Amino acid sequence: MAVAPVRGGGLLVVTTSTDLKALVEAVGGDRVEVESLAPPLHDPHAVEVKPGQLARLKAAALLVRIGLDHEPWLARVLRSLGDKRFVRGSPHYLDTSNGIDLLQAETPRVRPERGAHVHSFGNTHYWLDPENARPMTANILDALAGLAPGDRATFEANRARFLSRLEPALARWSQRLAPHRGTRAVVVHESWPYFARRFGLVILGALEPTPGVPPSPSSLAALVQKMRETGVKLLIADPYSNTSVVTQVAERSGARVVTLVPSVGGDPAARDYLALFDVNVARLVEAFASSR
Numbered sequence: 001m002a003v004a005p006v007r008g009g010g011l012l013v014v015t016t017s018t019d020l021k022a023l024v025e026a027v028g029g030d031r032v033e034v035e036s037l038a039p040p041l042h043d044p045h046a047v048e049v050k051p052g053q054l055a056r057l058k059a060a061a062l063l064v065r066i067g068l069d070h071e072p073w074l075a076r077v078l079r080s081l082g083d084k085r086f087v088r089g090s091p092h093y094l095d096t097s098n099g100i101d102l103l104q105a106e107t108p109r110v111r112p113e114r115g116a117h118v119h120s121f122g123n124t125h126y127w128l129d130p131e132n133a134r135p136m137t138a139n140i141l142d143a144l145a146g147l148a149p150g151d152r153a154t155f156e157a158n159r160a161r162f163l164s165r166l167e168p169a170l171a172r173w174s175q176r177l178a179p180h181r182g183t184r185a186v187v188v189h190e191s192w193p194y195f196a197r198r199f200g201l202v203i204l205g206a207l208e209p210t211p212g213v214p215p216s217p218s219s220l221a222a223l224v225q226k227m228r229e230t231g232v233k234l235l236i237a238d239p240y241s242n243t244s245v246v247t248q249v250a251e252r253s254g255a256r257v258v259t260l261v262p263s264v265g266g267d268p269a270a271r272d273y274l275a276l277f278d279v280n281v282a283r284l285v286e287a288f289a290s291s292r
């Protein structure tokens, strides 16, 4: 199939998320043009791909995805596309979970009788630990350089520049959250275990009894009771969480809700990968300050 180069001879890359788009842009710089299939404020496990996006994917030199069962919708997209380049092992296909130390992978959660659920092979929200940007951008560098060997030095320099900004930023975020290490929280969806591990938050439970499965009234009641008994004061929601359920649990448990931004572009200030963490750290610090 003819692959249309972008203007100036760069590579057209399609990603499954805005976070991957931001990381590909950080490494690819002006040698890439990147489009995300998922919008920033949407449940990443349930995305509707538009015909125009399918056409872009057809023209793309590289597809970049989170992998595991993070994008259950992608199999259908690739089936309808029928493009043999986008398969595991192909230079046109990159799964950035390669080399990531996955959390929650120890308990197989494949229970087809429970209906739609995700995270069956481990938690897929690994981009929310900024340290994971190192292996992810290493994977991206290799994939881009494989397709455009002449640009390898540029990609290497871009990645080095990105990592040199990541390091002081990580120190700054850790320092701002240091006084709050050990704070216990409940989440709506298990989007935050990597972030929590990095910054010392302790996640005691999730509203969803199984990732991707909405809570039942009895599971909610049990969770609220647990929150009251253990004195959990923080409830972390995602922008696409069910607001009425979140409000109900907050009211019944007495916990404060903070909505964190799981993807680049989910808040106007979260315009790139580093800014995403600036926004989330600021939201947490503000929530801690006003709950004293």
Ligand SMILES: [Zn+2]
Pocket: 045, 118, 119, 124, 125, 189, 190, 191, 211
């Ligand atoms: Zn998830």
